[in-house]
Amino acid sequence: MRTLRFLLQKEFRQIFREPSILRVIFVMPIIQLLVLPWAADYEVKDIKLSVVDHDHSDYSRQLVSKITASAYFQLQDYTGSYQTALHEVEKDKADLILEIPASFEKQLIKEDKATLFMAVNAINGVKANLGGAYLRNIVQDYNSQVRTEWIQFPRFSPETNIEITSSNWFNPLMNYKYFMVPGILVILVTMVGSFLAALNIVKEKEIGTIEQINVTPVKKYQFILGKLIPFWVLGLIVLSIGMLIARVAYGIVPAGSLFAIYVFAAIYLLAVLGLGLLVSTFTGTQQQAMLISFFMMMVFILLGGLYTSIDSMPQWAQLITKINPVSYFIDVMRMVVLKGSSLGDIRNHLLIMFGFAVFFNGWAVISYHKRN
Amino acid sequence: MNAVIVSNIIKRYGTKKAPVSALQGISFQVDKGEIFGIIGPDGAGKTSLFRILTTLLLADGGTATVDGFDIVKDYKTIRERVGYMPGRFSLYQDLTVKENLDFFATIFNTSIEENYDLVKDIYSQIEPFKNRRAGKLSGGMKQKLALSCALIHRPSVLFLDEPTTGVDAVSRKEFWEMLKRLKEQGITILVSTPYMDEAGLCDRVALLQSGKILSINTPQGVVNEFGKTLFAVKSNDMLHLLNDLKQNEDIEDAYPFGEYHHVIMKHGGENELKDYLRQTGRQYEMKEVRPDIEDCFIALMKN
Numbered sequence: 018m019r020t021l022r023f024l025l026q027k028e029f030r031q032i033f034r035e036p037s038i039l040r041v042i043f044v045m046p047i048i049q050l051l052v053l054p055w056a057a058d059y060e061v062k063d064i065k066l067s068v069v070d071h072d073h074s075d076y077s078r079q080l081v082s083k084i085t086a087s088a089y090f091q092l093q094d095y096t097g098s099y100q101t102a103l104h105e106v107e108k109d110k111a112d113l114i115l116e117i118p119a120s121f122e123k124q125l126i127k128e129d130k131a132t133l134f135m136a137v138n139a140i141n142g143v144k145a146n147l148g149g150a151y152l153r154n155i156v157q158d159y160n161s162q163v164r165t166e167w168i169q170f171p172r173f174s175p176e177t178n179i180e181i182t183s184s185n186w187f188n189p190l191m192n193y194k195y196f197m198v199p200g201i202l203v204i205l206v207t208m209v210g211s212f213l214a215a216l217n218i219v220k221e222k223e224i225g226t227i228e229q230i231n232v233t234p235v236k237k238y239q240f241i242l243g244k245l246i247p248f249w250v251l252g253l254i255v256l257s258i259g260m261l262i263a264r265v266a267y268g269i270v271p272a273g274s275l276f277a278i279y280v281f282a283a284i285y286l287l288a289v290l291g292l293g294l295l296v297s298t299f300t301g302t303q304q305q306a307m308l309i310s311f312f313m314m315m316v317f318i319l320l321g322g323l324y325t326s327i328d329s330m331p332q333w334a335q336l337i338t339k340i341n342p343v344s345y346f347i348d349v350m351r352m353v354v355l356k357g358s359s360l361g362d363i364r365n366h367l368l369i370m371f372g373f374a375v376f377f378n379g380w381a382v383i384s385y386h387k388r389n
Numbered sequence: 390m391n392a393v394i395v396s397n398i399i400k401r402y403g404t405k406k407a408p409v410s411a412l413q414g415i416s417f418q419v420d421k422g423e424i425f426g427i428i429g430p431d432g433a434g435k436t437s438l439f440r441i442l443t444t445l446l447l448a449d450g451g452t453a454t455v456d457g458f459d460i461v462k463d464y465k466t467i468r469e470r471v472g473y474m475p476g477r478f479s480l481y482q483d484l485t486v487k488e489n490l491d492f493f494a495t496i497f498n499t500s501i502e503e504n505y506d507l508v509k510d511i512y513s514q515i516e517p518f519k520n521r522r523a524g525k526l527s528g529g530m531k532q533k534l535a536l537s538c539a540l541i542h543r544p545s546v547l548f549l550d551e552p553t554t555g556v557d558a559v560s561r562k563e564f565w566e567m568l569k570r571l572k573e574q575g576i577t578i579l580v581s582t583p584y585m586d587e588a589g590l591c592d593r594v595a596l597l598q599s600g601k602i603l604s605i606n607t608p609q610g611v612v613n614e615f616g617k618t619l620f621a622v623k624s625n626d627m628l629h630l631l632n633d634l635k636q637n638e639d640i641e642d643a644y645p646f647g648e649y650h651h652v653i654m655k656h657g658g659e660n661e662l663k664d665y666l667r668q669t670g671r672q673y674e675m676k677e678v679r680p681d682i683e684d685c686f687i688a689l690m691k692n
Contacts, residue, residue: 228445
């Protein structure tokens with residue numbers, strides 16, 4: 018115990034003596050949490066629309082003004098030729114072209130039926146998809162509006178009409194920040210937890226101090242605990258700072274208990290620290306550890322459900338997310354923060370994470386040798 | 390009892406297909422309270438040997454005991470009893486002098502106060518800088534700190550891997566004086582060095598080359614083993630003189646040594662050499678010299 022205490026004392030002393038590391042641990046997460054959620058925006062706004070109106074009628078003008086009245090579209094230009102509009106798309110000045118044929122109004126009134134043409138710049142898939150869908154929605158809305166104007170007073174409408182009213186649960190205003198902030202916080206905690214620990218151990222290898230420790234009677238478990246505990250504590254501190262920022266800057270108050278989050282985080286940090294330890298036993302230089310960490314981080318983020326929904330990934334990718342500890346923590350954070358899940362609800366997540374912790378740490382302890 | 394007994398230690402690196410032998414069956418014994426030098430050029434296997442004896446590396450063959458304990462079976466006991474100072478400075482550069490020493494004392498379950506008398510000589514020299522970070526010390530001071538840290542738990546055997554490499558001449562001399570004082574305290578010291586002039590400061594030396602021991606003897610014994618007459622020759626054109634000397638069939642070896650060239654004759658003696666030098670028509674100065682340890686090692690390595 019005495020030895021462990023001195024190892025910890027030494028470790029904390031070194032961490033607090035290195036201002037650059039301190040900045041990374043405390044200042045970077047704060048700045049990132051304050052900046053990134055604003056940029057990591059899903060919503061597609063200001064879609065630039067180019068209208069080709071061959072009709073110049075009342076109805077076509079009504080349609081266009083209805084579209085531009087919504088916040089999603091911005092009328093880029095209003096021309097009479099499809100060629101000009103396509104030119105705008107080529108110059109990346111327009112994202113969508115809506116072509117209104119010459120006899121739009123006439124056909125609509127005479128034949129109860131008219132056609133519109135829509136062309137989408139599909140380079141940015143998300144924007145194209147959403148833009149097209151929004152536009153279709155508005156046109157449909159316009160359609161039913163026209164219909165109600167014409168069909169007056171039949172008590173029972175000959176056409177069946179389904180109207181949908183929706184209610185958003187857990188995040189009524191569909192504020193994407195409620196969704197992103199907990200996720201980004203998870204990534205930051207993971208970085209502090211696992212990668213700083215890995216780099217720290219590899220640094221001792223690089224400088225050669227690990228040799229000096231190895232010739233002493235310090236036991237393997239003491240050395241490993243001496244490395245795990247400081248970063249475990251730091252990870253929890255970063256989490257606390259992050260939760261505070263989420264509350265102060267974004268008004269995110271967890272619907273569930275903080276206790277559930279901390280219980281899970283405690284086990285989660287053990288698991289990722291084990292992973293960091295494992296990286297450090299298989300690498301010899303900080304550069305190697307850094308590179309491996311970097312690539313792992315990419316997988317963690319992209320296959321962790323932070324930006325993209327895991328449910329819409331292909332089957333094989335969903336399997337990978339099952340062995341990605343980050344995906345569980347992101348899930349738990351969103352469950353507890355938004356839905357108010359209790360410890361009982363995240364029982365399975367806890368068990369799996371405990372398994373990860375045992376697996377990674379066990380492997381790391383077995384492959385860490387005081388001599389080779 | 391011997392402090393260190395090494396018998397037939399083998400160490401190989403590299404792959405199975407292309408093994409590199411670092412140590413090819415080394416055996417020697419070190420008495421208690423002796424300064425035992427292992428002299429050898431870079432890559433001779435000195436560091437591998439030290440790492441095996443300090444239980445950091447497993448040998449591929451052979452056995453060894455340190456202070457009576459087996460290096461494989463009793464490695465835990467050995468770790469409590471040896472001090473190891475690696476060739477590269479490997480203390481915590483971001484901790485201060487005092488913190489480093491404190492740290493190494495506590496992980497050996499002791500304290501600076503308890504063993505202060507042992508490190509006093511050395512530590513008192515760096516004590517004025519005890520609040521300075523180890524990384525900011527000069528080379529010689531780092532050396533002293535490393536030695537203090539290796540000594541703080543009062544080891545019975547001290548392993549010093551090239552302690553004087555990269556240290557200036559004055560500090561080197563000081564360092565060897567410190568070792569002599571430690572020896573008086575009854576500590577067995579194994580020291581490796583690539584500098585042959587340091588061999589004379591050891592009680593006994595082993596010459597290691599390419600993983601083999603060429604000779605083990607006292608410095609005086611090594612010199613006595615030389616058994617040939619040695620001449621020192623000097624001229625105003627040293628380069629051509631050396632070429633001429635190397636061309637003569639009767640000369641066994643000639644190599645530059647300080648301001649002279651040292652010459653060993655195959656057969657014949659002073660007169661034959663004088664005759665030959667006269668033939669080349671050069672101005673020269675010649676004398677017979679006593680071989681020193683470096684001459685002996687050069688001769689051993691060439692055989």
